[in-house]
Amino acid sequence: MIDFDYQNNFRIKQTKKIKIWLIEICKKEKAKIEGLSIVIGDDSFLLEFNKKYLNHDTLTDVITFDYGDKKNIKGDILISIERIKENAKKYDQLISNEVNRVIVHGLLHLLGYKDKTKTEKIIIRNKENYYLDKLNN
Secondary structure, X not given: OEEEEEOOOOOOOOHHXXXXXXXXXXXXXXOEEEEEEEEEEOHHHHHHHHHHHHOOOOOOOEEEEEOOOOOEEEEEEEEEHHHHHXXXXXXXXXXXXXXXXXXXXXXXXXXXXXXXXXXXXXXXXXXXXXXXXHHHO
């Protein structure tokens, strides 16, 4: 089950298409979604979680909480729409494209991909681009 939860006025369009896309990604990665919540908030919402659970006093576009394993996906993907809008402007992207990028980024973390090292960052970015192409085509 995939749920969308909104802590502000922003709404994701085409949630049905995104749900199908996420399920297909998991199939390709030989996993299944047992429970996934995608929560859209603002900077203060994510900052609260960042401080409380990760001991980070910084703004971020996405935080992922993993309650499953690489094959049985259970988790929360928290997204700051303020960071998304800023990044979309910075990288000359549509807001919807940036939202989709952080959603797939969060899902890739739940699938076991990391982004701490330079090599890991390249791998996860390539996966993001690959799956974003699948969504947009």
